Every structure is written in structure tokens, then in C-alpha cells.
Amino acid sequence: MTQLNEIKALQQAVEKHDGIELKLNWDMLENRSDAEQTDFMAYDSGRLVGFLGLYSFGSKIEVCGMVHPNYRRKGIFSGLFRESIPAMGKAVKILLNVPADSVSGKAWLETVNCTFEESEYMMKWDGEALPDSGGSVRLRPSLPEDIGMKVQLDIVCFDFKAEEALAYNGRLEKDGFQKEFYMIEAEGKTVGKMRIHRDGEGSGIYGFAVLPEFQGKGYGRKALQEAVRVETSRGQRVYLDVQPENEKALSLYTSIGFIKESQQDYYLYSN
Known part of the structure; x- marks a missing residue:
């Protein structure tokens, strides 16, 4: 816990x-x-x-880090x-993650062999009170037997290969994220999923996906x-990420x- 507190303090100093x-x-x-050998630290x-932290998503690794001013x-x-x-x-793909407005981060990128890959908006909910779904769409906690559906959704909605999706979901369950998953039910069937991670007063929504054959029917919206209605009723701020394209x-x-609250840019690293 001490190390996590040190990382949090450094993050706050850099962001400010x-x-x-x-x-x-x-x-x-x-x-x-x-x-795991995923976090690297320098002390004085x-x-x-x-x-510097490494974050694995299937065959892709994202790299993000910071240095005290x-x-x-x-x-x-x-x-x-x-x-x-x-x-x-x-790793098939190594992406260097730098906030779009980070002058020092963009300067460091010029010292390594990389090319711009994509951007991502970090968004926060700042709307009016939302209506109850009325029971037409239901969120239920994920069960162990939902693993097949979660893998299928990652394949068809996020372009994971089958083995990558299996490994990724297996690691999430191993790391204790099972309790954060919710399955989306409509028409008496499981049609999608999302993960809600609560960190203090903030709730992040990740991996939100609906099967293609059930898209366009308003199930994802509901x-x-x-999810937003439940989280905000608990006093939580709600966040999610999306690619602008x-x-x-x-x-x-x-x-x-x-x-939109902020923007992250990703650069493809070539060793």
C-alpha cells in the first residue's frame, strides 16, 4: 500500500x-x-x-509513466x-500513452522510434437525472459461466483473437475483477457486458459491448x-473512454x- 500511495502522490504532483x-x-x-514485472520505479x-507502468490488453501493451517536475x-x-x-x-503491439497536452511527454517521444497511432477521449458524466430502464434491460452480476459470452463479445466487438480474449478474461478473473463485471440482459437473453470499477468516489465503465445482432435496438443506451443512474445514486462520479473516430x-x-474531460494520445513503438 505504501508504494501505491507513493505513485498516487507523484501523479498528483505531476498533474498539478x-x-x-x-x-x-x-x-x-x-x-x-x-x-508480475510490470511496474518500474526510480527513487532519490x-x-x-x-x-513507468506496463498494462497488458491481449497481445497489446500500453506504456504510461511520469517523472517529478x-x-x-x-x-x-x-x-x-x-x-x-x-x-x-x-507483445504484438506496444503503445506509448501520453496525455495530449503533456509538453514533457511529447518531447520524450521525439527520443524514441514511434509513430502516432490513435487518440482516446476520457469522458465524465455531467448530465440530468436519467430514467429507470423499466425492466426492459437488466444489469446482473457476472457469473463464472458467463466467461464464454465475455470472450465472444471481446472477439466480435474489440477485435480480440480467441486465444487473446481467453487469456485476457482469465487474467481479469485471476486478478479479482470478476465482481466488477455485469451482463446486459434483454429479450430474456444475455446480449452484452460492461465492467464497473469503483475507486473512491469515481466509477469507471470499461469493456462496454453489445452483440452486433442486438445493436441498434436501444439496449446499449438503456x-x-x-449503470449511470445506479452509480450516481450512490454519489459516484462516472467516467468512460472512447476513441473519437x-x-x-x-x-x-x-x-x-x-x-470530454481530457484526451490521451497513443504512439506505436518500434524497437
């Missing part, structure tokens, strides 16, 4: 100084296994001054990155509205009250 929002995937950070006189231009982050490369293993999803999110 730079006027940015870092994406450190706290839902994953808080559930790291001691056996017992003080954490640099951090008083310790920059000393090669700290470059050293952490070099140290982390062996731990990336045989499921998302129900995903116009259909972006339109849905904005129509029910989500607004």
Missing part, C-alpha cells in the same frame, strides 16, 4: 504542475501480482521521483523505459443509462450526458 490528466489504469495497478533519497531532463524516464523493454516480451459510441455517450 503540468495541468494534465495521466491514465495510470488504477484498477489494474491496485491488483498487481507480486510475481527514498523519494519516488519516476514511475524537479527531476526531469536527467534521463530518468528513458532509463525506466529501457529497463522495462525485456518485460514487454512478445444499459448505460441504468468511433462516432456511433461518441454520439451515444454525449446524448446521455457525457462530456
